[in-house]
Amino acid sequence: MSPPFRGDNRFSLKRNNNPLTQQMYKNASFNIFTPTAPGKIAQILLPLLCCIWALFFNGGSCFAPASPINCRESNSFCCVSNAYGIWGDRIPCNVSMAFFPSTEDEILRAVAYAVKNKLKVRVVSGFSHSIPKLVCPGSGDGSGFLISTENYNKEIVVDKASMTVTADSGVGLRDVIEAAAAHGVALTAAPYWEGVSLGGLISTGSHGSSLWGHGGALHEYVLSVSLVVPALPEEGYAKVITLKQGDPDLNAAKVSLGVLGVITKVTVSVEPQLKRSVTNEVKADNDVEDEILPFAAAHEFGDLTWYPYQQRVVYKKDDRASVAADGDGVNDFIGFRSTPILITAALRSTEKSLEKAKNSAGKCREAILLVDSRLALANGLKNNDFLFTNYPVVGFQNKMQTSGSCYKSPSFDLVNACPWDPRFNGLFFYETTAIFSLSKIKPFISDVKKLRDMNPQSLCGIELYNGFLMRFIRGSTAYLGQQEDSVVIDFNYFRADSASTPRLNEDIWEEIEQMAFFKHGARPHWAKNRRIAFNGAADKYPQLGMFLQAMRKYDPDGLFSSDWTDQILQEENGGENNDMDGCALEGLCVCREDRHCAPADGYFCRPGRVYVDARVCRFIYFNIK
Numbered sequence: 001m002s003p004p005f006r007g008d009n010r011f012s013l014k015r016n017n018n019p020l021t022q023q024m025y026k027n028a029s030f031n032i033f034t035p036t037a038p039g040k041i042a043q044i045l046l047p048l049l050c051c052i053w054a055l056f057f058n059g060g061s062c063f064a065p066a067s068p069i070n071c072r073e074s075n076s077f078c079c080v081s082n083a084y085g086i087w088g089d090r091i092p093c094n095v096s097m098a099f100f101p102s103t104e105d106e107i108l109r110a111v112a113y114a115v116k117n118k119l120k121v122r123v124v125s126g127f128s129h130s131i132p133k134l135v136c137p138g139s140g141d142g143s144g145f146l147i148s149t150e151n152y153n154k155e156i157v158v159d160k161a162s163m164t165v166t167a168d169s170g171v172g173l174r175d176v177i178e179a180a181a182a183h184g185v186a187l188t189a190a191p192y193w194e195g196v197s198l199g200g201l202i203s204t205g206s207h208g209s210s211l212w213g214h215g216g217a218l219h220e221y222v223l224s225v226s227l228v229v230p231a232l233p234e235e236g237y238a239k240v241i242t243l244k245q246g247d248p249d250l251n252a253a254k255v256s257l258g259v260l261g262v263i264t265k266v267t268v269s270v271e272p273q274l275k276r277s278v279t280n281e282v283k284a285d286n287d288v289e290d291e292i293l294p295f296a297a298a299h300e301f302g303d304l305t306w307y308p309y310q311q312r313v314v315y316k317k318d319d320r321a322s323v324a325a326d327g328d329g330v331n332d333f334i335g336f337r338s339t340p341i342l343i344t345a346a347l348r349s350t351e352k353s354l355e356k357a358k359n360s361a362g363k364c365r366e367a368i369l370l371v372d373s374r375l376a377l378a379n380g381l382k383n384n385d386f387l388f389t390n391y392p393v394v395g396f397q398n399k400m401q402t403s404g405s406c407y408k409s410p411s412f413d414l415v416n417a418c419p420w421d422p423r424f425n426g427l428f429f430y431e432t433t434a435i436f437s438l439s440k441i442k443p444f445i446s447d448v449k450k451l452r453d454m455n456p457q458s459l460c461g462i463e464l465y466n467g468f469l470m471r472f473i474r475g476s477t478a479y480l481g482q483q484e485d486s487v488v489i490d491f492n493y494f495r496a497d498s499a500s501t502p503r504l505n506e507d508i509w510e511e512i513e514q515m516a517f518f519k520h521g522a523r524p525h526w527a528k529n530r531r532i533a534f535n536g537a538a539d540k541y542p543q544l545g546m547f548l549q550a551m552r553k554y555d556p557d558g559l560f561s562s563d564w565t566d567q568i569l570q571e572e573n574g575g576e577n578n579d580m581d582g583c584a585l586e587g588l589c590v591c592r593e594d595r596h597c598a599p600a601d602g603y604f605c606r607p608g609r610v611y612v613d614a615r616v617c618r619f620i621y622f623n624i625k
Contacts, residue, residue, distance in 0.1 A: 065195075065407060065418060068128035068135075069098050069148060080135055080146055082128045083195070085422020088531055089588060090499050093133060093140035102151040104240065104264045107228045110147050111262060112237035114559055115230045119144055121559055123258050125170060125197035126150030127407075130204060130527040131431060132534075133564045134257060140563075147262055149197055158183040163270050164223060169199025169263040173402060181398035185270040189218045193336060194404035199263040204527035205255045207473045208401065209303045209318075211296045211485055215474025219481060221268045225253040229261035229554040240264065241554070251543075252550035254478040257526060257569075259561050260554045275321040276301060276400040278329070278381060279391040285311045289445035292487060293438060296472045301401075306445075306468040307371055308452045308459045309364055314375070314467075327394025331403045333380040335466065338406040338416035344426035351464065351494055355504045358619075360457035363504075367463035429465060429492045430587070432513055432529055434522035435473075441487045444520045448512060450610045458505040465492035479547035482523065489516070490528075499586050502598045506585070507606065507616035514590065514614040530587025531578070534568045544569070584617050591615050 071078040078098045087093065096119075099110045114121040120138035124146050128135060137144025149170030156167040156179040165180050165187075174194045180186055191206040200206075202225075207217035214220040224244040231239040242265075243250040253260055288306060295302055301318035321327075354362045374380075378388040380403065393400075406418035419427045436444060448468075452459050462468065468491050475484040493509055496502075503509070516522040517533050523540045524533040538544050548569065555561070582598055584591035584605070591597050591605035597617035608614030 065127075065421060066423060067126070067150070068124060069146065071098060077142060078146065080124055080128070081422075082130055082135075083418075083422075084131065084420055084428075087133050087136075088131065088586065089133075090586070091140070093136035094142040095137055095140070095145050096142055098146040098148055100148050100151045102154070104152075104226075104228070107147065107152065107262050107264055108236075108238045108240065111228045111230065114145065115237040115557075116233075118557065119559065120562065121145055121147060122562060123147050123149060123199070123262050123560075125200040126153070127172070127195050127197055127200065129193070129196055130200070131529065132527065132531075133562070134204070134527065136562055136564060138562055144562075149199060152264075153197070158185065158270075160185060164267050165270055166224075166265055166267040167198050169197060169266055171198050172196070173198065173201060174404070174407075177398045177402065180270050181273065181396065184273050186273050186397040187218065187268065187401070188213065188221060188271055189216050190402045191218070192333070192402055194402040195336075195407040198266050202254060202266060203256050203258050203263065205476075205478070205481055205525065206527065207471070207488070208301065209471035209473070209488075210301050211472045211474055212300045213474075215476075215485075216301070216471060217473045217476065217481065218268065219254040219478055220474065220476060221270075222250070222254050222266060223269055224265075224267040225250060225263060226265035227253065227261040227263050227554070230557065230559060248546070249550050249553070251477050251479050252547050255476070255480040255526070257480065257565055259551050259565050259569075261560060273323055274397050275323050275325050275327065275394055276397060277319050277321040277325065277327075277392040277394045278331075278400065279317045279393075280375070280378060280381070281315045281317060282375065283313050283315060285313045285449075288313045289442040289449075291315075292441055292445075292470060296487075303472070304470040305466065306470065307367070307463045308448060308468065309456050309463055310368060310371065312371070314379075321394055323396070325394050327392075328384055329393035329395030329400060330382045330385060331380060331393075331395070331400045332382055332405055333403040334374055334377060335380075335419065336404045336406055337380070338408075339419045339426075340415060341417055341421075341424045341426065344417075344419045345424060348426055348428065352497075355494060355496070358504055360460060360504065363464060364457050364460040367460045371463060371467075428495050428497070430495050430509075430530055431490065431492050432509075432516070432533065433488060433490045433525035434513075434516035434533070435482055435525065436487045436489065436516070436520060436522045438485055438487060440520045440522070441470075441489075444489075444516060444522075447515050447519070447610050451508065451511065454609060455508075458508045461493045461503075461505060461509070462491045464494075467491065479543040479550075480526070480541060483542055486523075488525070489522075496585075500582050500598065502585055502601055502603045502617060502619070506597075506603060507608075507618035510584070510587075510616040511608040511611055511614045513587070514608065514616070515611045519611050519613070532587050532590055535590075538569050584615075591617055 069080050078095045080093050101107045122135050122137040124135040152168050152170035158165050158179055160183055167176050173196050189208050202219040210216035226242045228238055228240055231237055243253050299317050300320050303316050305314040381388055381393040383389045383393055468489055471488045473486050476482050494503055524537055578589040581595045583589035584596040594604045597603040597605050602619050603617045604620055605615055606618040608616055
């Protein structure tokens with residue numbers, strides 16, 4: 001069997017001869033703008049400039065995000081990345097070829113080719129926002145190939161009689177939401193970031209926030225999933241199957257990490273159009289650990305953002321409203337807007353200079369200004385298409401439940417981009433997402449407060465991003481979903497340009513990370529987190545055995561599995577066995593020896609301060625005369 005792209009223009013290898021994009025994948029970081037490190041005046045002015053920009057310009061047109069796949073002109077080698085331009089281990093993922101089918105039949109042919117030739121294959125969307133190497137086939141050494149759903153994004157069918165939407169798996173979330181709204185219906189749940197495909201978001205368990213009804217995760221509203229899976233030679237090496245409600249294997253397909261086959265169609269339930277009414281209320285954090293669960297019970301779509309250094313909590317009171325309620329509000333979250341490249345480059349340069357100077361106080365000053373600016377702008381909520389004027393902000397579900405205007409690129413320019421676009425020297429960060437059983441959230445928050453009280457300025461780093469964002473999801477029927485009602489905590493923090501560069505307050509964030517996943521048994525979001533978050537993750541899913549049965553049933557040769565999925569699902573302790581010097585700096589291991597940190601820079605492996613079983617890289621100052 002010959003490769004299906006031969007003689008068929010619809011099956012073409014992705015080629016990108018733009019030198020800008022090629023350089024990005026070659027070097028993993030391409031700096032167009034490299035401003036000098038700002039001083040104290042700039043540290044104060046930059047947040048104010050961001051505020052002025054957000055208030056009056058709202059982003060405008062932007063530099064369109066690059067494709068995650070880049071191929072050489074010879075068509076013999078391709079490299080796949082995520083939207084952030086770099087994987088957790090900083091090792092590129094190479095593949096032999098990439099297919100871009102536009103129909104289900106073309107996907108069948110691509111999978112048949114893989115099965116016939118016993119090739120490892122993975123699926124990637126046109127967005128590629130998964131942080132771990134979920135889309136990397138096999139070991140990523142160039143022997144496998146990719147199927148991209150970038151062009152498989154045409155069909156969306158809204159059925160008001162059955163209150164369902166069925167769409168191609170490559171369709172973007174925003175397109176699904178707007179198609180539903182055009183027919184007077186709405187998705188009940190959606191992730192906060194709209195730059196994801198329908199197939200990708202359910203495969204990784206992406207979610208919004210709610211403990212009401214079926215909860216805040218879209219996969220809980222999935223009614224059927226169609227997949228292309230391996231088949232016998234007499235069946236043509238590939239076939240389409242459809243799993244519907246009542247079939248236990250649907251519980252495997254709803255959150256599958258892409259290891260069952262290629263998702264082609266997804267059907268989800270919808271409800272009549274609704275409005276939401278949102279008010280942000282800022283309170284002291286004295287009793288936040290006691291208020292989290294009552295708040296979730298009181299507000300259908302609510303969330304909390306905790307700024308531990310500032311001892312402030314933003315309670316987002318987000319509730320259902322009648323479609324007759326006044327208001328045409330919009331959720332245009334500031335962090336997801338297209339942002340002037342010069343501003344994000346300057347913010348990154350400022351943070352790097354503060355890191356290098358070990359200036360926690362400087363980070364705290366900047367964090368206060370940034371948080372105050374965001375609060376003044378309601379964190380991106382607007383009462384109309386232009387401005388925030390007052391609370392509550394009331395708007396239709398399709399305008400309020402998700403955002404991501406930096407992905408809407410009406411024109412090509414060199415002014416604005418998504419803040420994390422890897423082609424520019426903008427924001428570069430880790431993202432940790434820990435999913436806690438309800439009973440575990442109070443002791444975790446209490447532990448973080450104890451750590452904070454020992455050195456309050458050590459926690460300012462996350463306040464330059466989004467603080468501790470707390471959301472809620474219901475217990476899931478999906479085998480790899482959350483098995484009980486849960487609180488999800490997200491926090492972002494500085495990542496160095498070099499893997500060998502330790503971070504300011506390195507030990508604090510490592511201790512919080514280990515507190516979450518080891519002491520309090522949190523589960524990682526499948527599409528986020530550093531490597532160590534997945535240590536022992538599979539053991540936290542009681543129905544893992546049923547998922548593995550389904551995986552072997554539909555893909556007995558493991559062609560859709562990879563080194564990454566094998567490690568986190570099937571190997572003891574998640575397969576974490578990294579013993580390289582400096583491996584703890586990137587979260588590739590928990591330090592056991594000083595060499596796992598950066599002893600030459602004064603960072604040594606030490607016990608945690610609150611969670612003493614933690615092992616963290618701590619800076620120890622020696623005054624050697």
